[in-house]
Amino acid sequence: EQEVAENRKSLAIRVSGFDVPRPVKTFEDCGFAPELMRAIAKQGYEKPTTIQCQALPIVLSGRDVIGIAKTGSGKTASFVLPMIVHIMDQPELQKEEGPIGVICAPTRELAHQIFLETKKFAKAYGIRTSAVYGGMSKLDQFKELKAGCEIVVATPGRLIDLLKMKALTMTRATYLVLDEADRMFDLGFEPQIRSIVGQIRPDRQTLLFSATMPRKVEKLAREILSDPIRVTVGEVGT
Ligand code: ADP
Numbered sequence: 001e002q003e004v005a006e007n008r009k010s011l012a013i014r015v016s017g018f019d020v021p022r023p024v025k026t027f028e029d030c031g032f033a034p035e036l037m038r039a040i041a042k043q044g045y046e047k048p049t050t051i052q053c054q055a056l057p058i059v060l061s062g063r064d065v066i067g068i069a070k071t072g073s074g075k076t077a078s079f080v081l082p083m084i085v086h087i088m089d090q091p092e093l094q095k096e097e098g099p100i101g102v103i104c105a106p107t108r109e110l111a112h113q114i115f116l117e118t119k120k121f122a123k124a125y126g127i128r129t130s131a132v133y134g135g136m137s138k139l140d141q142f143k144e145l146k147a148g149c150e151i152v153v154a155t156p157g158r159l160i161d162l163l164k165m166k167a168l169t170m171t172r173a174t175y176l177v178l179d180e181a182d183r184m185f186d187l188g189f190e191p192q193i194r195s196i197v198g199q200i201r202p203d204r205q206t207l208l209f210s211a212t213m214p215r216k217v218e219k220l221a222r223e224i225l226s227d228p229i230r231v232t233v234g235e236v237g238t
């Protein structure tokens with residue numbers, strides 16, 4: 001325990017919550033399958049970044065996480081890699097419809113970046129990823145979602161429009177990510193986020209990532225996550 005605490009301290013990781021898994025040092029420590037290890041190596045990722053060292057084992061254990069670390073620290077792979085594992089753990093993958101993993105991001109640019117990062121790892125497994133955000137044809141997105149996908153990366157407004165159009169159902173969604181939660185609040189997406197969360201089964205795994213953690217974001221996190229572990233890397237303002 002002492003050693004784990006010192007290891008966290010040397011990495012400038014702070015955690016709160018009960019039964020926190022210890023940080024990993026390598027991607028091998030995460031127990032990823034060979035295909036996923038190859039995809040990681042292909043990206044040139046040699047070892048996990050600091051936030052990944054602590055967030056990966058927690059997310060892989062199925063716990064809810066509040067992850068706070070500055071921009072550029074590698075938060076995306078902290079939720080994308082365990083999402084691939086989560087999806088591959090589902091029986092009879094192609095038989096049901098609707099996404100298993102749902103990722104919300106504040107802007108189309110960010111949604112697109114997450115989409116690209118996700119595809120790098122999802123492709124090797126034949127996992128279908130769709131991106132839905134404003135500025136692209138709603139009808140095309142409707143058709144794409146109707147054809148089926150395992151992961152959807154979306155801005156909140158567009159996702160709600162498509163849910164209303166019944167382009168997708170959330171019946172098999174069990175892995176929800178709210179990325180850049182602080183910016184989603186700044187852009188006024190709180191009602192949309194609450195609506196989306198309300199349409200996903202409560203026994204889901206929920207992850208919330210942010211560069212800062214203002215009180216209103218903390219409050220939402222406490223409402224929609226279950227027994228979350230909070231992981232902070234470095235000095236982070238509110
Ligand atoms: P954040 O979401 O925290 O702002 P990103 O997830 O966008 O950060 O990652 C920032 C950059 O670091 C991206 O270009 C990404 O490909 C790269 N990256 C992520 N994880 C690793 C890693 N383990 N090793 C090397 N580069 C990485």
Ligand code: MG
Pocket residue numbers: 075076179180
């Ligand atoms: Mg990010």
